Amino acid sequence: METSLIASTNSILSLFAIVLITGMILGKLSGFFRLPDVVMFLIGGILIGPFFLDLVGTNVSTIGEQLLLTFGSAFILYDGGRVVRLNILNSVKMTVGLLAILGVALTTLITGFVAARIFYIDPEYALLLGAVIASTDPATLVPVFKSISLREKIKQTIISESAFNDAAGAILVFSIIAAIQNGTFSVDSSLSLLAYMIVWGVIVGALTGIILSFAISDGKAGILHEYAPLVSILAVIISYVLSENLGGSGYMAAFITGLVCGNKSELDIFVSKNSSLIQTNVRDTLSTMLRMAIFIILGTAVDFTVLAMYWKQSLQIVLLLIFVVRPLTVLLCALPDKKAKWTLREILFMCWVRETGVIPAALSGMIAAMQIPHSGIISSVVFMTILVTLLLQASTTQALAQRLGLLEDNCETSESHVLRKII
Known part of the structure; x- marks a missing residue:
């Protein structure tokens, strides 16, 4: 028992060390190759995984991997929520809501319909496939x-779409x-469950964000003022765990907590410049x-035996998703x-940007563990x-934004001029 515990602990520590060393090396190389670092991290994960160098093989602790993936996704959602401004989100809330719910449903239906014919599988399994890849990924986009x-x-x-559509x-x-x-x-029960997860995620996230923001503020309630950096980490853990225990969406709670913390001034909560x-x-x-x-571990999980078959x-399916389904749902x-x-x-920019990552990978792993046909x-x-x-998409995001004139430092260009440049 003790030997097994020590081996498991060593496995987790080894995983952290290998990930950090690989990540730092590839982070440097990403600038040299002019690729997003997440792309390099994914490639690095493939190289150190079981099919190549086997530095992170099948014997690595699944607890360590799950901890990194779960907390990492939640923290990146929290961090993404902090950069969202409520006044801007309010002006696009209809688009975000439709993309997060209707967009996911349409993606599932269209992708599932085609998958049933390409793979010759029953409709319910094809729809399951479509649902797994229907959501975008904030861990990539942020x-x-x-x-x-x-x-x-x-x-x-x-970013808001990617946070909200995870629950859907x-x-x-x-x-x-x-x-x-x-x-x-049952459509009714499914919609009820969706509403339940969203509501509890929003409630838990909002309360956690408000309470902890007051706790690190400059006012009388700021009893944890000197621990502000630690409270940021604690906020993610509390919001995720509490929401999950209540049957809500932990990822949505983490995002809402970040949204509240990033908009403290709207609630007349202020933190000193040094603490910030x-x-x-x-x-x-x-x-x-x-x-x-996150992305190194995802790379290590790529199964080339299965990929070779299908x-x-x-x-x-991927090309359909990128060039047909995503543009249609955005429109x-x-x-x-x-x-x-x-x-x-x-x-046009929204039609192109829909990277996939952590959440679909986690759902895929769950389905495999359940041995579903x-x-x-x-x-x-x-x-x-x-x-x-x-x-393809993450690597070209900046170039496309530049070409479409959507960067902050770009001069305004006419719509017709942009179309001529694309064509």
Whole structure:
């Protein structure tokens, strides 16, 4: 028992050390190759994984991996929430809501319809596949957007969408699994569960953010003022765990907590400049470490045996997702929002940006662990989607934003001029 515990502890510590060393090396190389660091981290994970160097093989602690993936995703969501401004989010809330719910549903249906014909599988399994890859990934988008000076309106819309659609995507997956196992599917119960998770996520996140923001403020309630950086980490843990225990979405709670903490001034809560600076430095350091961990671990989990069997069909699904499904859902969800006043350039950018990462990978792993039929096909599509969207879309995000004139330092260009440049 004691020997097993020591071995497990050593395995987790080794995992942390390998991830940090690999991440620092690849972080340096990302600048040399002019690629987003998350792309390099994913490639690095593949290289040190069981199919190549086997530095992080199948014997590594699954507890350590799960801890890094869960806390890392929650913290990056929290950090993403902090950069969202409520006044901007209010102006695009209809678009965000439609993309997070209607967009996920449409993506599931269209992708599932095509997958059933490409893989020759029953509709319920095809829909399950579509639901798994329907949500976008804040753990990918937040780091990419941090490295470019994208306009706030479009940046915060896409980040908010990715945070909110995780809950919708997860509920769809759970509902379809329940239908497969029980032979019944209830739209009413699925919608009720979705609403329940969202409501509790929002409530827990808001309360956690408000209480802890007061606790580190300069006012009389600031009893934890000197521990402000530690409270940032604690906020993520409390909001995630409490929401999950109440049946809510832990990821949404973490995002809402960050949203509240990032908009403290709206609540007349103020923190000294020195404390804010220290908090920012701690968050940036931790966010970098967790970003390394998430994508390196994802890289180590790529199963090339499964990919070899289904890579052609999986690639067809990914291309459909990128070039047909995403543009269609963006048009249907953004055009009705007259208040947002979306321009052609902004819509084109949203059509392209929909990277996939941590949440679909976690759902895919859960499906494989449950030994649901066709889980190998689902895993193949998920990993192909992660690889292609990171390598193709994340790598070109800055160039496309520059070309469309959506960077803060770009001069305004006419819509027709942008179209001529694209064509």
